[in-house]
Amino acid sequence: MLDIAADPNELSFMLSRIQFALNISFHILFPTINIALCWMLLFFKVRFNQTQDETWQRIYRFWVRIFALTFAIGVVTGIAMSFQFGTNWPGYMETVGNVAGPLLGYEVLTAFFLEASFLSIMLFGSERVSARVHTIATLLVAIGTTMSAFWIIALDSWMQTPQGYEMIDGVAYVTSWTEVIFNPSMPYRVTHMLLASGLTAAFFVAGISAYRIYQGDNKSSAKVALKFAMAVAAITIPIQIFVGDLHGLNTLKHQPAKIAAMEGAWQTEKGLPLLLFAIPDEKARENHVEIAIPNLASLILTHDINGEVKGLNEFIGEHPPVAPVFFSFRIMIAVGLLMLLASWLGCYFFIYKKQFPTWLLKSTIVMTFSGWVATIAGWYVTEIGRQPYLVSGLLRTRDAVTDTPPENIMITLTIYAIVYAFVLFAYISTLFVMAHRAINLEQKELTLSDMQNEKLLEDPNNASTGSAL
Amino acid sequence: MIMPENDWLPAVFLGLMALSFLVYAILDGYDLGVGVLLPLDTNEHNYQTQRDTMIYSIGPFWDANETWLVMAIGLLLIAFPSAHSIILQTLYLPTSLMLVGLILRGISFDFRTKAPSKNKTKWDFTFKAGSLLATLSQGYMLGRYVTGFEDTLFGYSFSMLASICVTAGYCFIGAAWLVMRTEGELQIKAAAWAKKCNLLMAIGIFAVCVTNLTFNQAIMDKWLTFPQILIMVPITVLFACLFGTVHLYLTKVPMKNDVGCWYPFFCATLIFILCFIGLAYSFYPYIVWQKITIWEAASARNSLMFIFVGAVIVLPTIIAYTIFSYRVFWGKTTKLNY
Ligand code: HDD
Ligand code: HEM
Ligand code: HEM
Numbered sequence A: 001m002l003d004i005a006a007d008p009n010e011l012s013f014m015l016s017r018i019q020f021a022l023n024i025s026f027h028i029l030f031p032t033i034n035i036a037l038c039w040m041l042l043f044f045k046v047r048f049n050q051t052q053d054e055t056w057q058r059i060y061r062f063w064v065r066i067f068a069l070t071f072a073i074g075v076v077t078g079i080a081m082s083f084q085f086g087t088n089w090p091g092y093m094e095t096v097g098n099v100a101g102p103l104l105g106y107e108v109l110t111a112f113f114l115e116a117s118f119l120s121i122m123l124f125g126s127e128r129v130s131a132r133v134h135t136i137a138t139l140l141v142a143i144g145t146t147m148s149a150f151w152i153i154a155l156d157s158w159m160q161t162p163q164g165y166e167m168i169d170g171v172a173y174v175t176s177w178t179e180v181i182f183n184p185s186m187p188y189r190v191t192h193m194l195l196a197s198g199l200t201a202a203f204f205v206a207g208i209s210a211y212r213i214y215q216g217d218n219k220s221s222a223k224v225a226l227k228f229a230m231a232v233a234a235i236t237i238p239i240q241i242f243v244g245d246l247h248g249l250n251t252l253k254h255q256p257a258k259i260a261a262m263e264g265a266w267q268t269e270k271g272l273p274l275l276l277f278a279i280p281d282e283k284a285r286e287n288h289v290e291i292a293i294p295n296l297a298s299l300i301l302t303h304d305i306n307g308e309v310k311g312l313n314e315f316i317g318e319h320p321p322v323a324p325v326f327f328s329f330r331i332m333i334a335v336g337l338l339m340l341l342a343s344w345l346g347c348y349f350f351i352y353k354k355q356f357p358t359w360l361l362k363s364t365i366v367m368t369f370s371g372w373v374a375t376i377a378g379w380y381v382t383e384i385g386r387q388p389y390l391v392s393g394l395l396r397t398r399d400a401v402t403d404t405p406p407e408n409i410m411i412t413l414t415i416y417a418i419v420y421a422f423v424l425f426a427y428i429s430t431l432f433v434m435a436h437r438a439i440n441l442e443q444k445e446l447t448l449s450d451m452q453n454e455k456l457l458e459d460p461n462n463a464s465t466g467s468a469l
Numbered sequence B: 001m002i003m004p005e006n007d008w009l010p011a012v013f014l015g016l017m018a019l020s021f022l023v024y025a026i027l028d029g030y031d032l033g034v035g036v037l038l039p040l041d042t043n044e045h046n047y048q049t050q051r052d053t054m055i056y057s058i059g060p061f062w063d064a065n066e067t068w069l070v071m072a073i074g075l076l077l078i079a080f081p082s083a084h085s086i087i088l089q090t091l092y093l094p095t096s097l098m099l100v101g102l103i104l105r106g107i108s109f110d111f112r113t114k115a116p117s118k119n120k121t122k123w124d125f126t127f128k129a130g131s132l133l134a135t136l137s138q139g140y141m142l143g144r145y146v147t148g149f150e151d152t153l154f155g156y157s158f159s160m161l162a163s164i165c166v167t168a169g170y171c172f173i174g175a176a177w178l179v180m181r182t183e184g185e186l187q188i189k190a191a192a193w194a195k196k197c198n199l200l201m202a203i204g205i206f207a208v209c210v211t212n213l214t215f216n217q218a219i220m221d222k223w224l225t226f227p228q229i230l231i232m233v234p235i236t237v238l239f240a241c242l243f244g245t246v247h248l249y250l251t252k253v254p255m256k257n258d259v260g261c262w263y264p265f266f267c268a269t270l271i272f273i274l275c276f277i278g279l280a281y282s283f284y285p286y287i288v289w290q291k292i293t294i295w296e297a298a299s300a301r302n303s304l305m306f307i308f309v310g311a312v313i314v315l316p317t318i319i320a321y322t323i324f325s326y327r328v329f330w331g332k333t334t335k336l337n338y
Helices: A002-006 A008-051 A054-088 A090-124 A131-160 A177-181 A186-214 A220-254 A256-263 A296-302 A322-352 A358-366 A370-384 A406-443 A454-458 B008-037 B045-058 B062-079 B081-090 B092-114 B117-146 B153-181 B184-215 B217-223 B228-252 B263-283 B301-328
Strands: A165-168 A171-174 A274-281 A286-293 A389-391 B286-288
Touching: A008 A054, A008 A131, A008 A186, A008 A220, A008 A370, A008 A406, A054 A090, A054 A220, A054 A406, A054 B062, A054 B081, A054 B092, A090 A131, A090 A165, A090 A171, A090 A177, A090 A389, A090 B062, A090 B081, A090 B301, A131 A177, A131 A186, A131 A389, A171 B301, A186 A220, A186 A322, A186 A358, A186 A370, A186 A406, A220 A256, A220 A296, A220 A322, A256 A296, A256 A322, A274 A296, A274 A322, A322 A358, A322 A370, A406 B092, B008 B045, B008 B062, B008 B117, B008 B153, B008 B263, B008 B301, B045 B117, B045 B153, B045 B184, B062 B081, B062 B092, B062 B301, B081 B092, B081 B286, B092 B117, B117 B153, B153 B184, B153 B263, B184 B217, B184 B228, B184 B263, B217 B228, B217 B263, B228 B263
Parallel strands: none
Antiparallel strands: A165 A171, A274 A286
16 A cells, blocks of 8 residues: 555555446446337337237336436446547557547447437327337437447457557557457446346346236236246346356466456366355465366366466456456355346246245345346456556556546545445336336226325325225 | 547547537536526525525536546547647646536535535535636636637737627526526526627627627638628628527517527527537538648557547447437426425
């Protein structure tokens, strides 16, 4: 800590890293819900068009408002992201701007404008355009969010596994755009992220619907939404685990140092054990308190009980900090397994037995934001696992940082942290206000104007007292 | 690698970027302006209705409008990466303040109708404060940029002045937008706002022109030599006409049958365009004033070409669906339902 304080540039570096991590972690919370939620909204909409069943309409109306709120936060935090490269990481754009610039540019051109323009028709246009145009607008927004994820992750994957460029005078020049975009880790990372988004949205929808039922909402819309979300989660999670495994194998091939950190393997070993728990010690270069299953890591990674896995000893000075990668990885996996359990139990009770036992409703509510935890943990594995490089083997994070004085970064970091804490609090509490509004609204059949008689609608205790009018 | 001066690509990208900044200033200009103008009074129910209508009038558009900023900054980054990092690092604090302003205002849009209703006015004020923070910082950044980031008393006072002028400009175009999109009491009120901002903006533009022309030798040479000086005359007359007729029109609002309600907005747009062209002409070919030209800052040809092809295909589509979206929501503002 002392040597950091002594060198203002080192301090700027640390603060910039914290600020970047804070900003992107906050940003990703909202896209990850929205990418998949938009496709779900499209599904609700199409189901309503087909069946003319009021329930689908209700579900759509409830979730589209939450979508709008989430989207707005996603957009403005994204705008903050797009300035970060210039304000805090000038070396990044100066070195790999020829690669990163056009990819970000395509994201703006093909995704952001599409989302932003059709969002308003999707939200406010239902009385002004035909049902068909409205459905198409919803589809276009969904395509837009997915495209946006594609481009930004293509760029991020290129930073992990760069190819298709040559270095001239310390600046990267592209030799093949196909190689840049379809770099080796891109397909895995995009798929894993889109599935992660599906899971996050599914548990989010399930959790809030379960909350409504738990609070005494007897209308079909909450139940149907809960069942739908549980089914989506139950189908997606095994695929996610499978894709995650493939992703890991891909990483082993291209970024062995990251895998070594994820496994906490300090020495190259044949028959590497799978560590369920350990406390990595960076100084002693060993683990404490290991709980391990012998040979399992080798089996998973090399499909051979005695396969050799490279350890961190092969990458001294070139490998990421071990503990954060190690723990983040375990958090992601643990949440993944929990999701498997929760969604399959949910399907069994809610869909097959048509029961809504309180204990299961409660645990579904607990899982509402589980997708956030796993997604953030997963990104930390990926991004911290790439350190000390910003672009693997090509540009060190240290060399990209701004020389803005640390005081300035301290100021902005503090402001961002305060604003984000405030927004997150407002977001989550508003979700519950909206849920209560929906519970009361539907019980009292005030079908049309949701802004009438606010007090009545928002009071949580009204839910149990109000009988249907 | 520095590009040869006759390469057309950097110039085209400069054009695209400038266009994005201009479109941004006009489009997000009016919705920022509307935000700054929100009435503060909480007592009367009337004011809540007015705030509602004002925000409904920009509701369907603000998101796409703001995307032009991402586009402009994106183009700066794509085409002139070294200038991008110099500019954004120098403007580190105002940029962050602007972002905080944009964040606060973007979220208030949605929270105000979805959070508990007792908090609605608080979110309205957050909206206003965020808009004001954003416009002030943008003006300040423009001022710093125009003075070539001069670290002198002159540089900073000029930036303060610019910060007020830009806010006045945005309020003017915002009020003009309201004159076009609303009716009744609010329209009359908007006309009164527009009149004040119009005056303030005229003084501002005049002050900026005079300071730039007297303090800045290079710009003086560009404008005040023969034959360029000839163009100053018609431009001055045009400006005088625009400001004068708008003022006259605004004193007459509300007109019978709402004749020409689009006129103030039209003039505001024209004034923005003219100012922008003037600035662009003064600065060309510098991307950072008197330090870096666009050819020195340009990125690799291959990368520019790659994105150019995409832009040629996609931009017309974007413009087409932007027009479509405006047509869907055209006419006097009504409540937004969904
Ligand atoms: C996996 C998805 C993903 C990831 C990793 C990121 N984003 Fe994002 N971003 C989205 C997915 C997304 C989205 C789904 O497209 C958003 C979120 C909500 C929304 O409105 O669009 C969005 C919005 C969004 C916007 C506003 C777009 C608009 O005006 O409509 C900007 C400028 C960015 N992002 C920029 C970034 C940058 C610079 C990132 C990384 C450094 C980044 N995003 C990471
Ligand atoms: C959305 C999910 C993402 C999350 C949660 C995330 C998180 C992080 C974290 C925690 C770091 C800090 C690592 C460290 O310094 O120890 C980091 C670094 C970085 N990441 Fe990501 N990241 C995400 C996506 C991206 C994307 C899409 C890009 C670029 C296209 C990107 C670019 C960078 C850059 C430039 C750094 C270096 C700055 C730094 O070290 O803090 N990240 N990221
Ligand atoms: C349980 C089985 C899972 C396995 C085996 C797995 C595997 C992996 C691996 C190996 C990585 C790091 C890739 C790298 O950067 O080299 C990763 C990243 C990531 N994981 Fe998982 N994962 C699992 C579950 C989940 C779940 C349930 C979620 C979220 C709901 C999730 C979200 C992410 C995200 C967002 C990233 C970072 C972005 C990316 O690389 O796609 N993962 N995962």
